[in-house]
Amino acid sequence: MASASQGNSATAAETARQTRMSERTPATTPTEVSVRFEISNLDFYYGAKQAVFGLNLKIPKNKITSLIGPSGCGKSTFLRTLNRMNETIRNTRVRGQILLDGQDILEMDVVALRRRVGMVFQRPNPFPKSIYDNVAYGLRINGYRGRLPDLVEHSLKRAALWDEVKNSLHKSAFALSGGQQQRLCIARALAVDPEVLLLDEPCSALDPVTTAKIEELMFHLKDSCTLAIVTHNMQQAARASDFTAFMLDGKLIEHNETSKLFTTPQDPRTEAYITGRFG
Numbered sequence: 001m002a003s004a005s006q007g008n009s010a011t012a013a014e015t016a017r018q019t020r021m022s023e024r025t026p027a028t029t030p031t032e033v034s035v036r037f038e039i040s041n042l043d044f045y046y047g048a049k050q051a052v053f054g055l056n057l058k059i060p061k062n063k064i065t066s067l068i069g070p071s072g073c074g075k076s077t078f079l080r081t082l083n084r085m086n087e088t089i090r091n092t093r094v095r096g097q098i099l100l101d102g103q104d105i106l107e108m109d110v111v112a113l114r115r116r117v118g119m120v121f122q123r124p125n126p127f128p129k130s131i132y133d134n135v136a137y138g139l140r141i142n143g144y145r146g147r148l149p150d151l152v153e154h155s156l157k158r159a160a161l162w163d164e165v166k167n168s169l170h171k172s173a174f175a176l177s178g179g180q181q182q183r184l185c186i187a188r189a190l191a192v193d194p195e196v197l198l199l200d201e202p203c204s205a206l207d208p209v210t211t212a213k214i215e216e217l218m219f220h221l222k223d224s225c226t227l228a229i230v231t232h233n234m235q236q237a238a239r240a241s242d243f244t245a246f247m248l249d250g251k252l253i254e255h256n257e258t259s260k261l262f263t264t265p266q267d268p269r270t271e272a273y274i275t276g277r278f279g
């Protein structure tokens with residue numbers, strides 16, 4: 001499926017682009033930036049069904065990497081392999097290697113791994129607790145010994161939520177709007193100071209104004225964190241990320257700097273997808 005439809009009535013712009021395409025050099029993985037995750041020959045199975053095929057990818061430090069591709073292509077599955085969240089699903093199997101700062105994540109203590117690699121999901125999922133206790137939760141279970149109120153405040157500030165909630169920290173998290181709940185979940189994930197934050201379609205349930213807030217917050221988080229984000233929204237990938245990886249049918253088709261991937265895709269399937277010919 002999904003080969004670029006040839007023989008469409010090519011517009012002038014398309015023709016110009018095709019000319020430029022033929023002059024291009026092959027895509028390269030970013031080597032000039034340091035790497036946080038190095039994924040090699042990754043296969044993933046749900047029972048007998050293979051969902052990820054031989055995936056190779058380097059995720060650079062202190063950058064935002066977007067994963068794009070049509071629904072069901074394996075984006076969430078791949079993202080969940082990075083903190084072994086798939087292990088919570090029965091009868092799954094992973095093959096290949098995932099190195100985090102050079103260390104094999106399959107050999108790590110899984111709790112320690114998830115402290116280093118936090119995750120935020122599509123639907124905000126605050127705990128049925130106060131705003132304060134949501135953020136303090138991870139710190140408490142990790143036996144944090146510092147001053148909790150200071151760290152809760154710091155985390156809420158990093159998640160660009162502090163000003164909106166500082167006078168209602170002991171109210172239920174469910175009293176917040178959807179966008180505030182999502183930022184609360186980001187604050188909760190940030191409280192344990194992860195090196196990496198995985199975000200699986202974090203804005204798909206949010207309005208455009210709130211989406212813009214989350215994108216701005218991601219931009220600021222780059223200084224202290226590496227981000228990998230699954231997005232269904234190509235404009236979001238183009239606006240918000242430094243690198244973009246395009247997946248199709250469980251395979252990584254192309255990975256490049258975002259500006260290059262969107263202006264000069266190397267693979268006809270990438271081009272077909274980003275120009276809206278399928279997906």
Ligand SMILES: Nc1ncnc2c1ncn2[C@@H]1O[C@H](COP(=O)(O)OP(=O)(O)O)[C@@H](O)[C@H]1O
Nearest residue numbers: 046051069070071072073074075076077078089
């Ligand atoms: N828990 C699961 N059990 C069995 N198959 C699954 C499960 N989750 C996802 N899949 C399958 O794996 C493939 C990839 O799904 P997913 O990673 O959710 O794709 P995406 O996030 O790109 O929409 C799909 O064919 C999907 O049906």
Ligand SMILES: [Mg+2]
Nearest residue numbers: 075076077230
């Ligand atoms: Mg998904």
